Amino acid sequence: SFQPATVYDIIWHKHHLSFTIKRSKTDQLGRGTSISIQKSSRPSAFCPYRTINRYVTRLPSIDPCTTPLFCFRDGTPLSRSACHKFLSHLLSQAGYRASEYNTHSFRIGAATSAAMAGVPGRVIKRLGRWRSRAVNLYIRPMLHSSVW
Numbered sequence: 001s002f003q004p005a006t007v008y009d010i011i012w013h014k015h016h017l018s019f020t021i022k023r024s025k026t027d028q029l030g031r032g033t034s035i036s037i038q039k040s041s042r043p044s045a046f047c048p049y050r051t052i053n054r055y056v057t058r059l060p061s062i063d064p065c066t067t068p069l070f071c072f073r074d075g076t077p078l079s080r081s082a083c084h085k086f087l088s089h090l091l092s093q094a095g096y097r098a099s100e101y102n103t104h105s106f107r108i109g110a111a112t113s114a115a116m117a118g119v120p121g122r123v124i125k126r127l128g129r130w131r132s133r134a135v136n137l138y139i140r141p142m143l144h145s146s147v148w
Contacts, residue, residue: 003022003023004068004069004070004071004077005019005020005021005022005068005069005070006064006065006066006067006068006069007056007059007064007065007067007069008064008065009022009069010052010056010069012053014039015038015039016036016037016038016039016049017036017037017039017049017052018034018035018036018037019034019035019036019037020032020033020034020035021033021034021035024129026129026130026131033129037049037052056069059071060073060074060075080103083103084102084103087101087102087103087105088101104138107128107138108138108139108140110127110128111124111128111135111138111139112138112139112140114127115139121135124139
C-alpha cells in the first residue's frame with residue numbers, strides 16, 4: 001500500500017541529509033532506498049539541503065511521523081496527478097505547450113543534462129536508480145547520444 005514520505009524519513013547531518021524512499025517502481029518489495037542530498041559549501045538559494053530545510057519548517061504543525069512530507073496546507077498528501085496539474089498550469093502560464101510535459105520530464109531533464117555534461121552512464125544510472133539500459137530512454141537523442 002502507498003505510504004507517503006514524512007519529515008520523519010529525513011535524517012539531518014551537518015553537511016548532508018539522508019532521505020528514505022520507502023517504496024518505488026524499482027523497489028517493489030519495499031526495502032527502501034536512501035538518497036543523500038549534499039549541502040552546498042556556500043549559501044545559495046539553489047542549495048537543495050537548505051531549500052528542504054526551509055520547506056520543512058513551513059509544513060503544517062502536525063505529527064512529523066504521520067504528516068506527509070509533500071502535502072497541502074491541510075496535511076493531505078500531494079498526489080502525482082495534483083503535481084501534474086500544477087506543472088501543466090505553470091507551463092501554460094509560461095507560454096509552453098503543457099501537453100508535451102509530465103512529471104517524468106524531471107527525470108528526462110536530469111538524465112539528459114547529466115549526459116550532456118559528460119557524466120558517465122554508470123553514474124547517471126546509479127543516481128537515477130536505474131538497473132537496466134532503460135536509462136537510455138530518458139536521455140533524449142535529439143539532445144545527446146546514448147550513454148552506452
